[in-house]
Amino acid sequence: DIQMTQSPSSLSASVGDRVNITCRASQGISRWLAWYQEKPEKAPKSLIYAASSLRSGVPSRFSGSGSGTDFTLTISSLQPEDFATYYCQQYEDYPYTFGQGTKVEMK
């Protein structure tokens, strides 16, 4: 299985901060990477697919970059509604696998 490692596992930030979350794959996955936002009691939300393509309706402060084994999710200016847990997921090969998550908390 392809292992996905996210860092950090958690971070504290303030509204307006720029936040970077990284995701590393144990082998090359080209650009077959997605990012999701998870909040308690809500359906996970798709943010980005194909490493950098923004889902319709997702604010432009979210962006994704990378290819091969190293990827980054960036929130350019953190908003109150962005405090959540974020997961990366590879879909280059079966079984699909996820990172362990990054919890973004209020400082």
Next chain:
Amino acid sequence: QVQLQESGPGPVKPLETLSLTCAVSGFSISRGYSWDWIRQPPGKGLEWIGRISHSGSTYYNPSLKSRVTMSVDWTENEIYLKLSSVTAADTAVYYCARDPEGAFDYWGRGTLVTVSA
């Protein structure tokens, strides 16, 4: 608006079979796409269980393959998950999601399944 809603019978006893339904609205599953099940044990990360295409072909996570069955009902617009011989390790929130090409675009809110005697 595409919406997915998971449902199940509630607690399951060890060694029984867990059965879940994912009701899809706003999109006819016969039109295309694949449909996946993902789970999240309490306090842990996400685990992909498997996928079923609109035509009924399946691919399961090898770690669960011997116990998993997925199916679809095009008339009811529902997707089903069965997981046999459950143990406490199968306690989790179970999600269904729409899968255009491997990156899930719509998810349900999930349903908690507790395995307990």
